[in-house]
Amino acid sequence: xxxxxxxxxxxxxxxxxxxxxxxxxxxxxxxxxxxxxxxxxxxxxxxxxxxxxxxxxxxxxxxxxxxxxxxxxxxxxxxxxxxxxxxxxxxxxxxxxxxxxxxxxxxxxxxxxxxxxxxxxxxxxxxxxxxxxxxxxxxxxxxxxxxxxxxxxxxxxxxxxxxxxxxxxxxxxxxxxxxxxxxxxxxxxxxxxxxxxxxxxxxxxxxxxxxxxxxxxxxxxxxxxxxxxxxxxxxxxxxxxxxxxxxxxxxxxxxxxxxxxxxxxxxxxxxxxxxxxxxxxxxxxxxxxxxxxxxxxxxxxxxxxxxxxxxxxxxxxxxxxxxxxxxxxxxxxxxxxxxxxxxxxx
Ligand SMILES: [Zn+2]
Ligand SMILES: [Zn+2]
Numbered sequence: 001x002x003x004x005x006x007x008x009x010x011x012x013x014x015x016x017x018x019x020x021x022x023x024x025x026x027x028x029x030x031x032x033x034x035x036x037x038x039x040x041x042x043x044x045x046x047x048x049x050x051x052x053x054x055x056x057x058x059x060x061x062x063x064x065x066x067x068x069x070x071x072x073x074x075x076x077x078x079x080x081x082x083x084x085x086x087x088x089x090x091x092x093x094x095x096x097x098x099x100x101x102x103x104x105x106x107x108x109x110x111x112x113x114x115x116x117x118x119x120x121x122x123x124x125x126x127x128x129x130x131x132x133x134x135x136x137x138x139x140x141x142x143x144x145x146x147x148x149x150x151x152x153x154x155x156x157x158x159x160x161x162x163x164x165x166x167x168x169x170x171x172x173x174x175x176x177x178x179x180x181x182x183x184x185x186x187x188x189x190x191x192x193x194x195x196x197x198x199x200x201x202x203x204x205x206x207x208x209x210x211x212x213x214x215x216x217x218x219x220x221x222x223x224x225x226x227x228x229x230x231x232x233x234x235x236x237x238x239x240x241x242x243x244x245x246x247x248x249x250x251x252x253x254x255x256x257x258x259x260x261x262x263x264x265x266x267x268x269x270x271x272x273x274x275x276x277x278x279x280x281x282x283x284x285x286x287x288x289x290x291x292x293x294x295x296x297x298x299x300x301x302x303x304x305x306x307x308x309x310x311x312x313x314x315x316x317x318x319x320x321x322x323x324x325x326x327x328x329x330x331x332x333x334x335x336x337x338x339x340x341x342x343x344x345x346x
Contacts, residue, residue, distance in 0.1 A: 001033060001075060006346065007064045007126030008327050015051050017065055019325045025122060027130045029079040034071040034089065034131055038145035039124050041327075041342045042068055042153060043177065046334045048119075058119055066125030066344070067093040067118035070139065070148035080133045090148045091124070092135040092155075092300065093117040094293045109293040125324060127346040137300050140308050146321070146343050147307050147314050150182075153341070154303040154312075155294025156266055157182035157241075163264030163289035164239040167191035172228065172237040173213075174253050175244030175267050176204040178341045181317050183241045184211040189311045192239075196231065198224050198249065203338040210316035219249065228256045237261065247273040254280035262287040317341045 005024050010017045027033045045065055048055045073087040083089070096103050096111035103111050117123055117135065139148045156179050161171075171192040173180050176199035187195050196215045197208040205216040215231060217224050228237060236258035242250055245267030254275065257263060265288060275281065281288065294300070306312040319340040322330050326344075333339040 001128070005127035006324060008066065008324060008344075009062050009064055010048055010059060011062050013051065013056070013061055015049065017049055017327070019327065022064070022126070024128050025130045027075065027077055029077040030133050031077050031130050032073050032080060032083055032089075032133065032136060033075040034069075034129055035074050036069055036071040036124055036127060036129055036346050038070045038149045039066050039324075039344045039346075040068040040146075040149050040153070041066075041330050041334055041344060043179075043334075044119065045125075046331060049331045050335075063118075064122040064124070064126050064129075065118055066123035067091070067116065068149045068152045069124035069129060069131075070145040071124075071129070073136075074128070077133070083133065083136050083138070087136075088139045088141055088145075088148070089131070090137045090139055090151050091117060091131045092137060092294070092296055093152055094296065095121075095132050095135060096296070098134070109296045125327065125344060137297065137304075140304055143304065143307050146318060149343070150314055150317070150341060151300060151303040151307070152294070153179055154182050154186070154306070155299035156291065157186045158299045158302050159294055160241045160243070160264035160266045160291045161186045161190055161239075163241075163291055164262030164287065166239050168193055169238035170194045170232045170235070171196070171239045171241065172253060172256060173197045173208075173241045173243060174249040175199060175242070175246065176201070176208045176216075177243060177337075178317065179266055180204075180241070180243035181207055181211050181340055182312075182314075183243065184208055184213050185312045185314075186306070187241070188212040189306055194231065196228065196237070201337045204340070207316050207319070207340050211313075219252070224252060225256060232258075239263070241266070243267045245269045251275065251280070254286065257284070257286055259284040260286075262289065264289050264291050266291045314341075318343055321345065
């Protein structure tokens with residue numbers, strides 16, 4: 001399709017981005033062109049906007065930002081099967097190579113040659129976007145576009161919670177950014193008996209309660225240890241979802257897991273962290289599981305079922321909806337932490 005479109009483009013190797021007119025992108029024989037209906041801002045987008053160390057190493061400008069998306073297929077490449085014009089789709093954002101050891105052994109989500117939508121190629125904060133056929137996920141038409149675009153971060157939360165066994169168990173979630181908040185309702189949906197959330201930001205603790213947390217704790221003002229032992233009959237929690245990437249939170253959580261417990265780690269520490277492996281992990285028989293991306297496409301089936309059957313309510317999570325051109329408001333809110341998930345619409 002020829003013509004112009006509006007997009008949020010990272011134009012300079014510095015903080016910021018521009019809302020500007022660019023050409024509607026060309027697509028290859030194994031790609032589809034979509035009309036974007038809804039997108040959402042991820043922590044990764046904020047890193048790219050702020051131009052942190054990770055972004056400086058991974059992003060080449062100019063590039064269209066964004067990766068969480070739902071939209072309608074407009075055109076398909078000639079080597080694309082089973083996807084048609086008009087299909088309502090979302091996109092997995094990890095683009096696996098298809099031939100490395102991990103890809104060949106059923107672990108495409110940790111492909112050795114991974115490329116990522118909106119990181120290594122133009123993203124979706126635009127009126128139109130190109131999606132690789134391997135990443136197309138056909139949505140159930142009953143799922144609203146705002147929810148459909150959130151299946152990507154839902155996948156992170158689902159993989160983190162599934163890193164252990166939460167059914168009938170006490171769960172601690174450290175950090176209530178969007179992925180932590182989704183994890184609250186995922187843990188509930190998977191049968192956790194009690195979900196406790198530790199988060200310093202007042203606004204996010206409030207959303208955590210709306211997402212179904214039984215107890216929220218401000219770790220800077222309250223004694224998390226006392227609260228956990230009191231609420232778990234002195235046992236400690238069975239499972240921790242570590243979503244903060246904060247060294248102190250991680251070490252405290254290791255102390256609060258009961259021996260034999262499990263921890264899924266999604267939060268990314270900025271630097272190396274030091275852990276008491278001997279007493280905190282080895283002698284306690286703790287299982288630590290690193291989580292990256294989402295299992296392809298197991299988590300997508302789970303996310304869409306949870307949405308379709310309304311086992312999860314994402315309404316409290318969606319705190320702001322802006323048109324694309326007001327993306328700066330969204331980025332500033334993300335910086336302040338006073339938001340849940342922010343939707344951007346073309
Ligand atoms: Zn994301
Ligand atoms: Zn691969």
